[in-house]
Amino acid sequence: MVAVGITVPFLLLLPFLFFASADNSSPSIIIVGAGFSGISAAKTLSDAGLKNFIILEGTGRIGGRICKVPFAGIYVEKGANWVEGVNGKQINPIWTMAESLHLRRFYSDYDNLSSNTYKQGGGLYDSPEVSEMIDVADSVNGANEKLSASLPSNGRGDISILAAQRLQNHVPSTPVDMAIDYYNFDYEFAEPPRVTSLQNTEPLPTFANFGEDVYFVADQRGYESVVHHVAHQFLETDKVGTIVDHRLRLNQVVRKITYSATGVAVETEDGGVYKADYVLVSVSLGVLQSKLIEFVPMLPQWKIVAIYEFDMAIYTKIFLKFPSSFWPTGNGTQFFLYASERRGYYTIWQHFEKEYPGANVLLVTVTDDESKRIEQQPDSKTKAEAMEVLREMFGNHIPEATDIFVPRWWSDRLYRGTFSNWPIGVDRYEYDQIRAPVGRVYFTGEHTSEHYNGYVHGAFLSGIDSAKIMINCIKRGLCKYMVKAKD
Known part of the structure; x- marks a missing residue:
């Protein structure tokens, strides 16, 4: 017609x-x-x-949901931020575009998390202790990948990632175990292992096909x-x-x-x-x-x-600006974990020494129910919570954040979340x-x-x-x- x-x-x-x-x-x-x-x-x-x-x-x-916003003198990404899946057997088409546009992008190196995991109440965990827990989680994930491959293709035998962990006698319950688990799963899928499909995420096609490397886009033109x-x-x-x-x-x-x-x-x-x-x-x-x-x-x-x-998940990147930096910088320090007794409570942090030099900005990521809770409270309350966590990690002498940006994807009627997740x-x-x-x-x-x-x-x-x-x-x-x- x-x-x-x-x-x-x-x-x-x-x-x-x-x-x-x-x-x-x-x-x-x-x-x-x-x-x-x-x-x-x-x-x-x-x-x-x-x-x-x-x-x-x-x-x-x-x-x-690819959207830059002005924040404390720079542009940051409200939504999508990484090119995920690089340096594999296939070429990610987004990586090709990023290269052709000469977007500023930085390799995200998570290999040193064992040396950057902070206790609730203050202080760092011993690196060998955390490293051993990461190795155990990696071993369980490897076994779960084999289990996933053995399941019937019709999906009727699918189970949650948490159920698969239980089959390996591994149920994260200590603060460090929960922080590592949150990093492995919630940080990627924005929902916890208990609701996430094993069969459709182990292995994850993005990394299996395009490569396991991820790059953070920090270009002022925007992703x-x-x-x-x-x-x-x-x-x-x-x-x-x-x-x-x-x-x-x-x-x-x-x-x-x-x-x-x-x-x-x-x-x-x-x-x-x-x-x-x-x-x-x-x-x-x-x-x-x-x-x-x-x-x-x-x-x-x-x-x-x-x-x-299908599930519509919520992934919230909270940016905080400070008058000066107080966190460790240099190689192997960009990402750090806060191991709280409350799973997913301001767990994953990132600084931008290379991405936004001199900006003195931190990023903390929350997901799922924490995202919903935070969206419904004033930013001043969120800033107070984040500052309490940072003071536990770095001491009471640190400066107060001058600015905060809290995206509200779940509350926005034109989006109602950030991205989809495969349920069981x-x-x-x-x-x-x-x-x-x-x-x-x-x-x-x-x-x-x-x-x-x-x-x-x-x-x-x-x-x-x-x-x-x-x-x-x-x-x-x-x-x-x-x-x-x-x-």
Whole structure:
């Protein structure tokens, strides 16, 4: 259905009316969301000759959960920060982009955590003691990887990482064991081992395929430069590189998608209506679970169940600025652990001696329930808690933090979390369902990435994959998306 005029009575009901640009030579497409998956999908469609689209983005920028923010005189990354999976047998496409853009990025070396683990109440643990605990955890993880490989592919034998640990008679319970466990799992998946799938995370395809190295992006242009790099390849820009393409429409919060056998209508919060032949929804899994967008008719039960079966995790990076540094610097000191009796309580810290020289900034990462708790309290309370932990580690003489930045991804209705996590027992069948089209409604996003959900490269690659599904339908008439039956 190419956009056409509408009757006067309908116009009276809707104060604003917009259409995808009229082009009778190709179908019209609406893309909801200008995060990396939405931009990647739009470029793939454009490269295939399907240029008759508009992108509706709820915020005033592109990039989604890749977002720089000003903090105490520098820019820091509110969301995604690392290129994860480097120096392996395959090349991570995000690494290629980062290299071509000459983004400032720094190797993250976690090898010396045993010498940088602090006690609750003060002082460092003996390095050999912590090193032995890390070796035990690594041995258990190795055994769990073998167990994972032995499980049936249909997912029915899947267990949690915690259950697998119990099978190895290893249940982290001491402060140090819990800190190491938190570093190994929560720091990566943003949820604890008791809810995380063994089968879909051991081994993790990102590191198995792309390599185990990770690099921290600390470029003042922002990690979002990779998104702009892709966008500039198909969207019109002015002389200074600002996107001026009329097909990108910012500050358009989508609230309703009506679909039928002949087309779609997308309604925005300001009363606008966009009509097209197809719609590609690239909002986060958290938004799909939140009912921000109403689908008419309601999505089929199999689709809703697939959406609800996945987890939307919360990963919160808290930045603190100080008048001077008081923490150890030099090789082998960048990352340090606080081993609290309360699992996940301000556990993982990082300084930026090389990344932001002279900035005197620390980063502490919290996840899951701690993230939710912190989002609901004033920043002053969070700063007081963090300062109490730092004083236990470094003494009461340290200066007070002058600035704090606390992201609130869970509270933000346009995201409702940071990235998806594979829960127990969900296999590729449910994955196929979560990205499967419903009529003329298509879906993309990092949560639809077959192997790389939760990662920047997962968002980028999922946009390409979902766009190809749509292209196959539009150009080749292959519109029946096959979901392999569950064994």
